[in-house]
Amino acid sequence: MTRPTRTKSSLINTNKKLSFVFNGKKYEGFQGDTLASALLANDVKLIARSFKYHRPRGIFTSGSHEPNALVEIIHDDYNEPNSKATTVELYEGLVAKSQNCWPSLKYDLMSINDKFSKFIGAGFYYKTFMWPSFFWEKVYEPVIRKAAGLGKLSKNKNNKNSEKGFLYCDLLIIGSGPSGLISAYIAGLSGIKVIIVEEDYVFGGSLNNEIFKISNMSPQAWVQSILKEIRKLSNVRCIENTSVIGMFDHGVFGAIQKLKESKIEQIFWKIVSKKALLCSGSLERLIPFQNNDLPGIMLSGSIRSYLNRWGVNNFDKVLLFTNNDDTYVTALDLISNGINLIGVVDTRDNPRIFDPKIKVFKSSQIVSAKGKLYLKGVDIVNKVGELTHLKCDYLGISGGWNPNIHLSCHTGVRPEWNEKIYAFVAGKTNVSTHLKAVGSANGKFSLYECILDAEKQVLEILSDLEMKPKKYSLPKIKEQSFEIDPFWFVKIGSQRKWVDLQNDVTVKDIEMAYAENFRSVEHLKRYTTLGMGTDQGKTSNVTGLAILASLSNKSIPDVGTTVFRPPYIPLSIEALVGSSIGKNFKPTRLTPTHNWARDNGASFTETGLWLRAEWYSQKNEYHWRMSVDREVNSVRNSVGFCDVSTLGKIDIQGKDALEFVNKVYCNGFAKLPVGKVRYGLMLREDGIVMDDGTTARMSENHFIMTTTTVNAESVYRHLEFCHQCLWPEMDVHLISTTDAWAQIAIAGPKSRKIISKIVDKQFDVSNKNFPFMACKEITICGGVLARLFRISFSGELAYELSIPTQYASSLVSYLMEIGKDENIIPYGTEALGVMRIEKGHAAGAELNGTISAQNLNMGKMVSNKKDSIGMVLSKREGLNTLDGLRLVGLKPIKANHQLVSGSHLFNSSDTITPINDLGYITSSCYSPTLKSSIALGFLKNGNSRHGDYLKASNPILKTEVIAEVCNPIFVDPNGDRLRE
């Protein structure tokens, strides 16, 4: 009887041909095909080579539990190794190739491994590669690394767009087979928020593989009809191509969605659900016998899937081998499609008669498969030992069905053994209230039982959620039964019988592991690598446990299982990363004058999250030192401006604002008059310096505090802690205004001239009326509100002008215009840093979390007249030793020598050992003002050592410089310039 190449299947579109390439050869398939179904339809049986022995392998399953058919998908700009041909949806122009073979799939040289299989059985690497020991790094490791692994990465940049997302629902339904669809239907009608996810690219689950009638419709038509009803419900969200990869605590699930025809390739969803139903069906298991890994040997249920769902009709001479009733459904479907079914080899003595046309080999086992690259036939043995050889091209095997319960174990719940179906089901002891297994995943192997179970479970959930179900109707299904006799492996024969196809683990390997005393299921797994491949042993685990049970004379439940862990299927790192790469990894903050700085030659540096102008290069400057030295000299001789908006600004207002400020700083603020700024030192509870800054009193109850850039957030958090937890009774408000106000430092002997040009006439900024450390709210440039502070950290006459952020860019342009006569220049953080080192002002490098006020020579600043944070513990003996570290300046005795930050200080005659260590350098720079390298550092008894010569040693950079200890304030030690 002739038959078409493809049966009439409703799930492939035979009007839409798709061409693809496999191993360099062109083929055709149809829309709706997977790569596997298209290859089978093209009579391609040999797909891959196994991991260790490079044995020829073909397609074994029809889903994500595939152990054999791992291929590399070649995209334009990257390769995707280890893709399962059974889950890759066919598309026009798909290019795939086999992996783990060389030079070709058919003639793989590494198949020589199979000849040496006796020497490289399970765990061989624990007994080899020991001698000689020097071979390990030079020979063994490089060779093993080259040989190991499956697939290769292209190492090209991956331009895929991945995203992450968050979804919430009352009920998450995992799987869209009959139990999933019924659950979604009933739950959706009640009005609760439902999300139903399906791993496949079409909904329907196992119903897509069947041809029996449901409510007088084909299963596929029934799926479409109930889906249509479900999609009408706005409270139900259906997502296909989405695998739930893990269940986590508190009802949180991770799911990866692959998108078609979208610029986003995948989305990693975090789904938070009050309840969940695991409708993930069940997976067929194999039966190990001699050479049961040949191409052409598949799971019986998968043959049925390829036949009914994908219309693959070129199976010829098919034999089936089973211990359960489900295989007979495959047999009937094969017959009805005119396929030559040789018969069913059934291990049972009295299997039910499904159809007299089916030839049944009762009480029989297949003892061996014959063939080299493909299956050619099998030997079967009956109860009395009679051997029969049968020729066949395809063999469907079924050792039973395992409910797919991985997700139910992810939070540590162990599965329980069900003697009726000879499989594990989801554990009920200490079960999470969030997830319940339903239908086939709950061990119900008939459609009738699945639907009833789904109804029961979803009604329980609705009751838990205090929702009433609305009227619904269930499809009419005949009651069916499922029978199975346990049969784990064929004992006859001494050749290898494959248990875990992906990792090449055989029955012999398990026996050997047991003999070597690896008898716990956890040891068995690690020693043999059973279940450790990308398929996670979905077709082999239970069989392996059963073999271990028979060896140890225990029951399978007593042997137990290993722990299933996320992810359920392999997950790429990029899926977990989502869009958090490149610029999205860490946000960047831009200063108000950023664009102006960029347009005016600034080079930028990262300071925390901020991008700050480091220096401004001019045309003839080819080295950064040229720019920085110029900027420093210009400020010291004339005037410059710098955007210091990144400093934290905290607006403190309220009746108790003064008291609050006085308590958070260690120095006194109680008598700070209105219109004055004061330098403030902030200590931690333990007396160590946390931060420094200035606080200005704008009015009676209004203060503006500044912090260092890096500590802006932590200081604000600290202040909030103080207010909320320590002094909640205080009537004070703390508002961060770092972004609202731009702050421009204008420094240099001509800075007052510049200020006078922009401040509106009614404000007097003379030295008399606006002395050092004064502050005022003013207006500039014809009425723009601003705040002026006369503060300096550079040792020059200087101001800081605070204006609303939106005016900053315009202001700096205006400063350049009106400051031409004074040769005004912009300067960056490098010049700022040089000048503060020249001025001996402590900054982040000095405030390193170990330094006290005494170390900074500011011990007297800590007021004894009031309580403040850190005051008590700052008096600790250990922080007040006479010979403690003190802030000093350092200058090399030879001007061309460079002091390096991080260097440690030693007496000239001492050896460089920790015992002789006297301190360290915190900040260093080249000073264009002094024409020498200078540094700040901490030195034991430093104040008494001015004039001494020390060694500054840096063992990492291998430098040693002799330097003179001096006053840390190199420029304007008396503060005359900043007060002029």
Add this chain to the structure above:
Amino acid sequence: MEIDYVNNKQLLEPINFKSESIFSKNDLQITIDNSKNIVSLNQNREEPKKFKTLFKNYFLFEPPKISELRFNKKYMSFWVRTNSFFIVGDVNPKDLNSVFSSTASITDQTGGWISIQIKGKTSKSIFEKLISVNLEEFIQAKAIRASINKINCFILCESQFNKYTIICPISYYENMKSRLVSLAELIN
């Protein structure tokens, strides 16, 4: 310094985005706006009842409760922390100072924040990928703190699944814009 009265030229020009579109495609619009004033209105402890009355009389709605967004044609307000509210709209800090006087302190935040409005049916799909908040419960007239790309911001729901406003610090604007536009491009 001379003020150029003759030409009436403003010496300093503020950077001002007013309903500037940064993305518009297939029903999704993203616009930016920093033209409105923003102040923090911080209630002092002593006269809570007087504060509440003054608030209602001035803004024509009551002080918002936690996660509440109140708005009318002129003003918008949401709760920020205990006794502290953001006011967005045509507000003058000096006027507020004189109205509220001893009952509250005012902190001008204008220019420190930028409003980004996302409007259209696809806005739900956008926010599902931006924030970890349950959008089903983030209904109209609600305001939340959230983090987008590790940028702390406020999000206001003016119409569920259709119109949201993100208020984020101006220094993060370029990062936020880049993220929103690139995501909008991918989804549309």
